[in-house]
Amino acid sequence: xxxxxxxxxxxxxxxxxxxxxxxxxxxxxxxxxxxxxxxxxxxxxxxxxxxxxxxxxxxxxxxxxxxxxxxxxxxxxxxxxxxxxxxxxxxxxxxxxxxxxxxxxxxxxxxxxxxxxxxxxxxxxxxxxxxxxxxxxxxxxx
Amino acid sequence: xxxxxxxxxxxxxxxxxxxxxxxxxxxxxxxxxxxxxxxxxxxxxxxxxxxxxxxxxxxxxxxxxxxxxxxxxxxxxxxxxxxxxxxxxxxxxxxxxxxxxxxxxxxxxxxxxxxxxxx
Numbered sequence: 001x002x003x004x005x006x007x008x009x010x011x012x013x014x015x016x017x018x019x020x021x022x023x024x025x026x027x028x029x030x031x032x033x034x035x036x037x038x039x040x041x042x043x044x045x046x047x048x049x050x051x052x053x054x055x056x057x058x059x060x061x062x063x064x065x066x067x068x069x070x071x072x073x074x075x076x077x078x079x080x081x082x083x084x085x086x087x088x089x090x091x092x093x094x095x096x097x098x099x100x101x102x103x104x105x106x107x108x109x110x111x112x113x114x115x116x117x118x119x120x121x122x123x124x125x126x127x128x129x130x131x132x133x134x135x136x137x138x139x140x141x142x
Numbered sequence: 143x144x145x146x147x148x149x150x151x152x153x154x155x156x157x158x159x160x161x162x163x164x165x166x167x168x169x170x171x172x173x174x175x176x177x178x179x180x181x182x183x184x185x186x187x188x189x190x191x192x193x194x195x196x197x198x199x200x201x202x203x204x205x206x207x208x209x210x211x212x213x214x215x216x217x218x219x220x221x222x223x224x225x226x227x228x229x230x231x232x233x234x235x236x237x238x239x240x241x242x243x244x245x246x247x248x249x250x251x252x253x254x255x256x257x258x259x260x261x
Binding site: 019020021023024026027028030031034035038039041042045046 | 208209212216219220223224227228231233235236238239242243246
């Protein structure tokens with residue numbers, strides 16, 4: 001960690017992502033990690049041949065949620081970076097899969113948490129990465 | 143699944159959601175009664191999953207069997223994990239965490255009612 005070497009150890013530069021309101025964010029991410037992973041597992045075990053691409057994306061979404069949950073819950077300097085990467089992929093994913101599922105519904109028959117921007121989950125999948133990035137920004141320190 | 147039990151659970155979980163939001167607005171961590179109530183909601187959730195599992199074992203087959211089983215298992219782990227996570231740092235946000243878990247239990251029970259259709 002180059003940052004850790006250049007910053008004095010005693011000066012707390014970053015606020016923890018796993019405290020206060022951040023704990024609610026972790027809880028919501030945890031629920032989506034469970035929902036997306038379980039959904040993808042059922043899809044891949046029972047009807048993978050029907051829409052392999054959609055179900056693989058479903059599994060990817062589950063993995064991203066798991067990484068975001070764990071890294072935000074850990075709240076260390078290293079885990080913040082992983083969280084940032086995961087949440088950016090999540091945002092790109094929900095916007096691109098959401099758009100694709102509107103443009104080409106045949107390819108994404110309501111199959112993933114990100115279909116139609118997460119309509120099946122009250123659009124929380126679209127709001128969540130925005131809140132995640134806002135929280136990382138809010139806790140970035142100075 | 144028993145419809146009456148499911149509707150009762152939806153009501154109980156709804157109260158837990160509101161209770162969690164109320165203590166958060168009051169800027170207080172969840173009290174003892176609230177935590178016990180959440181545990182009570184969990185007990186009803188477990189009973190519901192056990193009854194549904196017994197019916198599945200007895201030969202009932204819903205349209206989406208794998209999804210139904212996933213919901214019956216997933217729904218019972220939400221409140222215990224949220225309970226521990228909410229208590230590890232007790233602030234106003236602990237109530238919101240309990241509310242989020244109760245809302246998920248509520249939503250999953252509604253979904254289970256739809257899933258519980260004979261194949």
